Amino acid sequence: MQTYDTIIVGAGYAGLTATRELLKAGKKVILLEARDRVGGRVHTQHFEDGSYVDLGAAWVGPTQDKLYALAKEFAVETFPTYDTGKSTLFYNNKLKHYKGLIPPLPIGSLLSLDMAIKRINKLSKTVDLKSPWNTPDAAYYDSMTLATWMNRQMPFNSAKVMFKLAAEAIWAADPNEISMLHAMFYTKSCRDFDTLMNVKNGAQEERFVGGASLPALRLAETFKEHIRLKSVVRAITQQDNQVIVKGDGFELTASKVIVALPPTLAGRIEYAPIMPANRDQLTQRMPMGTVWKTYAIYDTPFWREAGLNGLSATNEGYVTVTFDNSPKDASKGIMMGFVLGNQAKAFNQLAPEERKASALDTFARFYGEKARKPLKYLDHSWAEEEFTRGCYAGLMPTGAWTSLGKALREPVGNIHWAGTETSDIWNGYIEGAIRSGERVAQEILKS
Incomplete structure (x- = not known):
């Protein structure tokens, strides 16, 4: 049985980053990936x-400094x-072309939409990114969906329709699936609602x-001997300060394990001893x-x-x-x-x-x-896809952040968690994945 300092599960940007950081620190590392390629949700x-x-x-886009730095390092332009030119809106059976960010709507709807965007930006500034459950009025905002909040904010139907279109594009989910606290957290995590919607300065x-996979592929090439593809992790067992990782045709041991997967996939691995109740409940409550x-x-x-x-x-x-x-x-x-x-x-x-x-x-x-x-x-x-089961990212429905949020990043024994869902900055993006990889590597080096 081969023994390592750290075994990393999942070769997306988070797992690749954590691997590089630990190798730099002189650790013996192996990165296991279920697919036949690296990159995760980037392909x-x-x-x-x-x-x-x-x-x-x-x-x-702007402030995604880690991803820009990685692209520059590996000469990815x-x-x-x-x-350039006009955008297009098809609404109420009418096709309209327009310049600028805001579609042509009646003045009442425009003002209503603008006010709602300003309000979500203002509310999001109050969020405690590292501990969203400590946000002022966290329980109140976590008890309602983004859809409930939207419907209270905007009296004009066309304003609601446009806000809903933007929200669906930002979260790849209906606003009734997302906690308002999560919408506020995500908005602040990615600067503001305008940044999330925009092309220029967004x-x-x-x-x-050459595509968004290129930085990942070039990074992986620098330590390819430490990567095993087509290695599906089925079970992780902790015993006597060691962690045993088992999959089809392999069994490896390490002092530490990083699971760099979306929470819902992390929850499908068999753990012994079983996960604490709150961690398991969290992975049940974070759909993609x-x-x-x-x-x-x-x-x-x-x-x-x-x-x-x-x-x-x-x-x-x-x-x-x-x-x-x-x-x-x-x-x-x-x-x-x-x-x-x-x-x-x-x-x-x-x-x-x-x-x-x-x-x-x-x-x-x-x-x-x-x-x-x-x-x-x-x-x-x-x-x-078997090893993703949704995109862009895992989402928090009502009640999840305030009751279970602490379990998102908290290590369980010698198992640590990474992935864009665990990032407080640019959550849901490649940038967030890279940051989570750096954070989890430091967590391990300090432990």
Whole structure:
């Protein structure tokens, strides 16, 4: 039986970062990954013609300093998300093109929407990021959903519709699934609501030349002899200050183990002794968001010729938000559509041809009949993947932060927890994953 200082489970950005930090400190480390690749919820798919799409996380933006530093270290270039020209809104059976961030709504709705965004920003500033349960009035905000709060804030239906579209795009969940305290925590974790929504000076500001997997792949290459792919961890046993990690065809021991998985997946490993009640309850209470990415690849980004930037929104159909995901050199036109929350759950039930027809219908509604004839169409759901079961991240429903939140990062014996869900800064993003990897490595080095 091989023995290590630390065994790390999960080779996403969190697990890769923790591995590097511990190797730097001279520790004997092995990183176990269930898939046949590293990167976790970040996966760039390449095609024979040289084009590529990010099936998972894709963007980087201001204050995501750890991710920018990693990209720079491994010579991965970034480029601005295309947003030159007009955005598109299809609402109440009307197609409208507009400049700027705010869609064309009646003045009452606009003011109502603006006020709600300002209020969530103001409320989020009160959150204790390291201990959200210590936030003023935490129990009150944790007892209501984001949907309840929205409905109280906005008397105008069109304002509610637009806020809901933004919320679904931010959390990949219906606002009725999320605790208001979690919405406040997440908003502050990622600066503010404006940052979460925006391209310029926002979370969607830039993309990676070659795809968002590239920094992970290049980092992994520097210590590939310490990574084992296709190694599914089934059980973790703690005994006599040692931890035994078992999987199909392997059994390893270490002084410490880092589980760098979404909480719901961490909860599916068999532990001995069993997890404390609050830790297990927490992993039962943190569902993943639900999202499909739909992609249509064309010869050119033809919508740009019409002065459109590829950013669009609608509350009709399955695809409700689109982005221009064309490469930096615009050698192909790549339109990406998000199917989010409850729409994604319904989309799960459709046959592949129905999904394609629906997505292309929406693209054609926004960008004309040419959008119906892509060179290639593909879509991807992380909820279908055995070793993810949803995206973007694990979410806190009502009551979870205040009753069980302490169990999210608290080590259990010699088992420590990482992953973007455990990060207090840029929770839910690649940046948060990297930060969690650094935090957990320090936790182990100090223990």
